[in-house]
Amino acid sequence: MSRSRPDKRKHRPATVLGRAGRNPHEHRGAVNPPVFHASTILFRDTADLRTRGPNRLDDVVYGRFGTPTTFAFEEAMAAAEGGTRSVAVGSGKTAVAVALSSFLAAGDHLLMVDSAYGPTRSMAQGWLARFGVETTFYDPCIGAGIAALIRDNTRVVFLESPGSLTFEVQDVPGIAAAAHTRDCTVILDNTWASPLFFRPFEHGVDVSIQAATKYVSGHSDVMLGAITTTEETHVVVRKTAQALGATVGPDDLYLGLRGLRTLDVRLRRHMESGLALARWLADRPEVERVLHPGLEGDPGHALWRRDFLGASGLFGMILRPAPSAAYDAFLDGLELFGMGYSWGGFESLIVPSMLRGARDVAPWPAPERTFRIHAGLEDVADLQDDLEAGFAHLESRAG
Numbered sequence: 001m002s003r004s005r006p007d008k009r010k011h012r013p014a015t016v017l018g019r020a021g022r023n024p025h026e027h028r029g030a031v032n033p034p035v036f037h038a039s040t041i042l043f044r045d046t047a048d049l050r051t052r053g054p055n056r057l058d059d060v061v062y063g064r065f066g067t068p069t070t071f072a073f074e075e076a077m078a079a080a081e082g083g084t085r086s087v088a089v090g091s092g093k094t095a096v097a098v099a100l101s102s103f104l105a106a107g108d109h110l111l112m113v114d115s116a117y118g119p120t121r122s123m124a125q126g127w128l129a130r131f132g133v134e135t136t137f138y139d140p141c142i143g144a145g146i147a148a149l150i151r152d153n154t155r156v157v158f159l160e161s162p163g164s165l166t167f168e169v170q171d172v173p174g175i176a177a178a179a180h181t182r183d184c185t186v187i188l189d190n191t192w193a194s195p196l197f198f199r200p201f202e203h204g205v206d207v208s209i210q211a212a213t214k215y216v217s218g219h220s221d222v223m224l225g226a227i228t229t230t231e232e233t234h235v236v237v238r239k240t241a242q243a244l245g246a247t248v249g250p251d252d253l254y255l256g257l258r259g260l261r262t263l264d265v266r267l268r269r270h271m272e273s274g275l276a277l278a279r280w281l282a283d284r285p286e287v288e289r290v291l292h293p294g295l296e297g298d299p300g301h302a303l304w305r306r307d308f309l310g311a312s313g314l315f316g317m318i319l320r321p322a323p324s325a326a327y328d329a330f331l332d333g334l335e336l337f338g339m340g341y342s343w344g345g346f347e348s349l350i351v352p353s354m355l356r357g358a359r360d361v362a363p364w365p366a367p368e369r370t371f372r373i374h375a376g377l378e379d380v381a382d383l384q385d386d387l388e389a390g391f392a393h394l395e396s397r398a399g
């Protein structure tokens, strides 16, 4: 299979999103690559079978190992993230499992940020522990101080920035530098920023994970993940994905590829609306604190300004104390903000953050008063009106 023709000039990320992973003139000029529904792949003759058959890493030899549709998505994701290679898997969670198990074995030690996505934390505490990997959770604000936690058997430092639900920004280059002096692999869950607003490979990350379920596909209708790597880290990740039989259906890959084409315009709108709502909420009497690194007063703002190119539409808020019935009235009084897990689609969402018992290093204050908001692509004035109506319900039950 030929990869798409490389561009002669180096393009900027928004341009790369539109071009990577497609080669129209290999497909009679059709702008988008065709979708291959294929399990069995036929070999031309015995010579073809003997030469290509055993090479399962990057060739089209069996559906589970990837079709031209898989490789088109992977090529586009690698270009988008600014890495060298990418491996597509069936969900963000699978991407985390493949990335971690690629670099860890029994007897190894893993350093994981305390604010990692809940199911990522449980994967370390349960599944990896069962296979003899020990995990220590570290303070998201530790920075270069991570050096003191690195043991002789520490193999991986796992980051997620900003943190899930609590939005602490990590000093990624500082942590990566300390990890590399001890030969640890640096894995980052880059889902919040998407490939556009944090460039992982420019900040010392070795392996970048995207839950492409979120902004990459962008329409709340696909489960998809990608693990993007440098050239050196690619082979072990590819082999691990194959060992686990991790694979993705062609239509989901196609939707992921299609989502990438519009990521830049969507994300800029998510950013604009998210910041506008965050600023408005910060001034509301019902709100104690907004958790958004793009706000000037946020503890992560300086690092965010230094390292990020923008903000997505996902942020948090802590409400002032009120009876739980008042919070329920607020949520039930919203019309445009749906309640549902996941985010990154075109629609606005809100959920209680459920942070009780979700942190090892420092328990989160006010776990019952913390909420997560996803600013969708609706008119932001309508979103603000909706929250205002919700607050009227809250006040009516506040007593």
Ligand SMILES: *Cc1c(COP(=O)(O)O)cnc(C)c1O
Residues within 6 Å of the ligand: 091, 092, 093, 094, 096, 117, 160, 164, 189, 191, 192, 211, 212, 213, 214, 223, 224, 225, 342
């Ligand atoms: C949603 C999410 C995941 C998991 O992705 P799925 O596609 O739902 O499996 C991983 N990391 C982060 C930060 C997420 O928000």
